[in-house]
Amino acid sequence: MKIENPVTRPLKAYAFDPSAGRLLGNEMSMAVRFQELDPGPVVRDRWAPNAIAVVDYDGANKRYYKPVNLDDRGILLRGGLNPSEADPYFHQQMVYAVITNAIQRFEEALGRRIHWRRGLREGDLEAARLEDIWTLNIYPHAFIGQNAFYSPGAHGILFGYFRAGAKNVGRNLPGQTVFTCLSHDVVVHETTHAIVDGIRAFFTEQTNQDVPAFHEAFADLAALFQHFTYEEVLMDTMARTGGRLYQYQLKPDAEITGYDDYSTATAQQKKDPLLSAQISARNPLIEIAQQFGEATGMNRALRSALGTKPNSDDIEKITEPHARGSILVAAVFDAYFAIYLKRTADLWRVFRAGGGSPNPVDIPRPLAARLCDEARALARLFFRLCVRALDYSAPVDITFGSYLRSIVTADFDLHPEDDMGIRDAVMQSFRLRGIMPEGAGFFSDDSIRWPRAPESLPPVVGLDFGDPNGLTGPQKKEAARVLGAYVNTNRELLGFSAGVPVILPSFHPVFRINADGSLRMDMVVEAVQTVEKYFNEAAPKFGKIKFRGGATLIISKPVAGEPSADKNESPIRYVISKNLTPEREERQRRFGEHLGLTGASNPSRFRIDFSMLHGGI
Numbered sequence: 001m002k003i004e005n006p007v008t009r010p011l012k013a014y015a016f017d018p019s020a021g022r023l024l025g026n027e028m029s030m031a032v033r034f035q036e037l038d039p040g041p042v043v044r045d046r047w048a049p050n051a052i053a054v055v056d057y058d059g060a061n062k063r064y065y066k067p068v069n070l071d072d073r074g075i076l077l078r079g080g081l082n083p084s085e086a087d088p089y090f091h092q093q094m095v096y097a098v099i100t101n102a103i104q105r106f107e108e109a110l111g112r113r114i115h116w117r118r119g120l121r122e123g124d125l126e127a128a129r130l131e132d133i134w135t136l137n138i139y140p141h142a143f144i145g146q147n148a149f150y151s152p153g154a155h156g157i158l159f160g161y162f163r164a165g166a167k168n169v170g171r172n173l174p175g176q177t178v179f180t181c182l183s184h185d186v187v188v189h190e191t192t193h194a195i196v197d198g199i200r201a202f203f204t205e206q207t208n209q210d211v212p213a214f215h216e217a218f219a220d221l222a223a224l225f226q227h228f229t230y231e232e233v234l235m236d237t238m239a240r241t242g243g244r245l246y247q248y249q250l251k252p253d254a255e256i257t258g259y260d261d262y263s264t265a266t267a268q269q270k271k272d273p274l275l276s277a278q279i280s281a282r283n284p285l286i287e288i289a290q291q292f293g294e295a296t297g298m299n300r301a302l303r304s305a306l307g308t309k310p311n312s313d314d315i316e317k318i319t320e321p322h323a324r325g326s327i328l329v330a331a332v333f334d335a336y337f338a339i340y341l342k343r344t345a346d347l348w349r350v351f352r353a354g355g356g357s358p359n360p361v362d363i364p365r366p367l368a369a370r371l372c373d374e375a376r377a378l379a380r381l382f383f384r385l386c387v388r389a390l391d392y393s394a395p396v397d398i399t400f401g402s403y404l405r406s407i408v409t410a411d412f413d414l415h416p417e418d419d420m421g422i423r424d425a426v427m428q429s430f431r432l433r434g435i436m437p438e439g440a441g442f443f444s445d446d447s448i449r450w451p452r453a454p455e456s457l458p459p460v461v462g463l464d465f466g467d468p469n470g471l472t473g474p475q476k477k478e479a480a481r482v483l484g485a486y487v488n489t490n491r492e493l494l495g496f497s498a499g500v501p502v503i504l505p506s507f508h509p510v511f512r513i514n515a516d517g518s519l520r521m522d523m524v525v526e527a528v529q530t531v532e533k534y535f536n537e538a539a540p541k542f543g544k545i546k547f548r549g550g551a552t553l554i555i556s557k558p559v560a561g562e563p564s565a566d567k568n569e570s571p572i573r574y575v576i577s578k579n580l581t582p583e584r585e586e587r588q589r590r591f592g593e594h595l596g597l598t599g600a601s602n603p604s605r606f607r608i609d610f611s612m613l614h615g616g617i
Contacts, residue, residue, distance in 0.1 A: 026233075054095060060143055315400070339425050495551060529548065553575055
């Protein structure tokens with residue numbers, strides 16, 4: 001009798017990092033997608049679109065660590081190796097488990113399989129093929145340094161390790177070795193960079209100050225929303241914040257008492273803890289990379305979900321990518337908590353009607369469980385919305401304002417009624433932080449979402465949408481031919497500039513469920529134009545820039561039984577464009593001068609260097 005392979009493989013990992021110890025479910029078991037593995041772990045199917053390979057080479061000590069075999073009977077029977085800071089085998093297991101889980105979450109949100117970066121076929125085809133990443137290499141101990149980064153050149157993600165400082169190191173030992181590959185947040189953050197680069201290749205080109213900030217913000221959002229899936233941590237935080245998950249501090253386990261004469265103690269003495277149980281901990285759900293931040297002397301986590309207060313002036317002043325990205329992260333979580341409060345208001349009314357305190361310190365476990373259900377479901381919904389907004393973004397020159405429009409459009413496209421009020425919450429939280437919808441005429445739902453494609457656009461005839469597993473090789477070739485012919489025939493209606501070639505960097509079918517439960521099949525297509533311009537026409541020595549325009553086309557498969565289905569005519573629903581305009585060209589030129597990119601000849605110099613950006617992560 002043939003035994004079928006299981007659907008998932010249980011593997012152990014840290015929910016946060018080793019500094020959190022064994023409390024609060026920090027040592028967790030993850031059910032990751034089952035794949036045939038070689039020691040490493042290395043995904044055996046090297047041609048799978050999202051294959052990964054753990055290559056444990058220690059660059060500083062010039063040695064390879066023996067690869068772990070996750071199919072070893074002893075490891076299988078235990079559901080994976082137990083968490084350990086000192087065991088390189090566990091390090092290999094953890095990065096594999098966390099990255100595979102992150103891939104699963106993104107694919108569920110997008111409604112399709114993802115793939116890693118593909119080189120841009122716009123000139124030297126051999127050079128483009130060298131940029132293709134078919135297997136993403138993961139280096140758990142790549143170098144000594146307070147850093148971890150995604151590197152397209154290395155076709156992978158490199159994690160550093162370093163010694164903690166001598167003072168103010170929090171829950172670390174002074175001088176202990178800290179491994180960035182054991183921080184769940186850091187691993188998810190870096191994986192997200194790789195995933196986004198595979199989805200939108202031009203989003204790494206620094207055309208404006210929002211581009212690097214967007215990458216940092218989006219990667220932080222992916223890590224933060226993951227926290228709300230940790231059941232034990234969520235329940236404990238719910239209890240210790242009295243249901244206020246947005247609070248920075250958790251209620252300590254013990255009140256501050258113990259003075260010989262408490263009535264004569266000073267106010268400051270009454271605030272000072274005498275026991276560790278009286279020290280208030282910070283909320284783990286809304287903070288990123290606790291161990292890394294403490295080990296580098298920050299005395300706190302690296303970043304927070306609510307790191308910036310509502311202030312419309314900051315967006316005009318702050319340019320450092322991480323600080324600027326924090327504005328976007330805070331805007332998204334402001335909207336998240338606004339909906340959380342709205343969705344749980346009735347539960348609190350029932351609680352108070354039954355004699356509960358208006359400001360409870362402890363809440364009944366059944367109430368805490370219901371609040372956790374809402375928080376978890378909303379986190380999944382918001383993460384899915386943030387990810388799907390990528391498909392509703394133009395393929396070039398991402399900005400915070402255009403991303404706001406993409407979020408609103410992505411939500412409207414599947415939930416036109418907005419029963420939960422998510423679009424309004426997102427719009428208001430972004431407005432309070434000065435993030436305005438780029439190109440919109442009014443600050444309203446109807447105006448902010450991207451407009452539908454004009455009725456004058458003819459349908460695409462003969463397009464094959466494949467199946468939920470994607471397109472086969474022959475289907476891809478035929479789809480490329482059909483889409484290329486359509487774009488060139490209708491380039492004027494699509495808003496492309498005359499005389500400039502149009503390339504199709506990517507196209508992929510998407511399968512999603514409508515609000516009424518029916519299946520929707522779309523094709524998301526990137527179409528891009530590129531022109532080379534001098535920084536200064538009068539001074540060619542300053543070099544050139546590649547100025548790009550483009551559009552994302554969202555094409556719907558006709559529903560069976562409709563006349564268009566019989567003719568195999570697929571209507572275009574959205575054309576989301578960033579055209580080649582003098583205003584955009586001048587803005588990109590000024591930003592390139594600001595970065596000091598004039599005079600250099602390396603054509604990839606505009607691309608984000610994550611190793612530089614992540615100096616200190």
